[in-house]
């Protein structure tokens with residue numbers, strides 16, 4: 292895993308994203324001390340959580356919790372493991388991304404730092420560090436207290452100046468951050484750099500009085516944080532569209548007008564306060580949640596561009612339309628790798644990850660379009676060869692499928708979302724072979740690890 296982590300750091304560095312190499316040279320992570328006596332936002336004093344001694348201990352702990360030697364060996368051997376009549380094929384890219392690794396490392400580092408320097412300091416986490424229940428349980432087991440992603444006034448009343456609060460990888464809303472700062476909390480900000488680059492773009496749209504059209508899920512924490520950036524200067528507006536049908540509805544309104552009340556009702560909860568479709572769709576800028584399906588996001592921007600060109604003419608397009616591709620590199624790589632895997636003959640696909648993980652749900656969507664696909668959060672969902680319990684994202688609930696694992700010679704594809712640790716992928720592989728009566732341990736004994 293260490294070498295895989297190094298590869299991802301290099302990948303992030305190549306992209307110019309704030310991966311490890313960049314961040315290690317960057318100023319200390321944002322952990323602010325406030326004036327404890329007054330609770331006032333005095334000069335923030337930064338703590339360096341990236342001290343070598345802290346990071347060394349943290350990385351060892353993280354490896355213990357999430358590493359899988361089995362997955363590393365299969366990966367090093369070309370991503371395929373076969374025995375008897377079962378072949379398992381891994382996508383080339385899957386699992387933890389650089390943003391997730393960074394967020395987890397920082398949460399563990401915060402725990403280590405405060406345990407040593409100020410053990411009485413409570414450490415809180417806003418919601419989930421990433422969208423994976425097993426990882427969040429581990430964080431909770433460290434003694435980090437989980438509070439709402441958007442703490443209520445009641446929750447905030449329990450927080451004291453000096454308490455540490457971890458902001459998750461997908462960020463938090465501007466208003467929440469301000470409240471925590473006003474209380475004098477020390478913020479451990481793990482927001483992924485790729486998310487922050489969307490914020491930058493949306494703030495720019497807002498400054499230019501361009502309404503941000505965000506392609507994403509209005510209720511997803513990242514999208515909520517992003518939309519709050521559109522309001523950061525007080526005057527900007529936003530509208531969230533999730534489907535191509537939403538996009539067509541808005542484009543039609545731009546071109547032909549329509550029933551304003553119906554529009555506002557249809558998108559309730561997905562636009563800024565005071566948004567008026569008759570006034571605020573004159574100039575639009577498209578951005579997206581970082582983890583959307585690339586093809587769909589491209590289609591959203593293409594349709595908005597076409598609508599604006601039709602309404603304002605090609606010559607007026609620059610004034611009325613902006614677009615910036617904000618799909619993150621890790622999401623893209625995982626989608627590309629799955630697309631490639633799906634070209635190979637397979638009987639079924641297993642997608643592992645948290646059910647509220649956006650990038651994982653898109654991987655499952657890609658699989659569903661080609662072959663039987665089972666979206667599971669852990670190996671325990673594969674009860675037997677006859678029964679699997681898996682998430683149906685269209686019904687928003689777990690469903691049971693019988694006779695899911697065909698008899699005879701089969702190939703099973705496996706991928707996992709950016710928030711899924713390798714140990715859960717290993718459990719899944721082991722379980723698959725176990726269901727066919729094969730011990731992976733025995734199997735690997737006959738496969739020497741490849742020469743390094």
Ligand code: SF4
Pocket residue numbers: 388389390391460483484485486581582619620621622650709
């Ligand atoms: S999926 Fe993308 S945006 Fe989200 S944490 Fe990973 S790298 Fe960052």
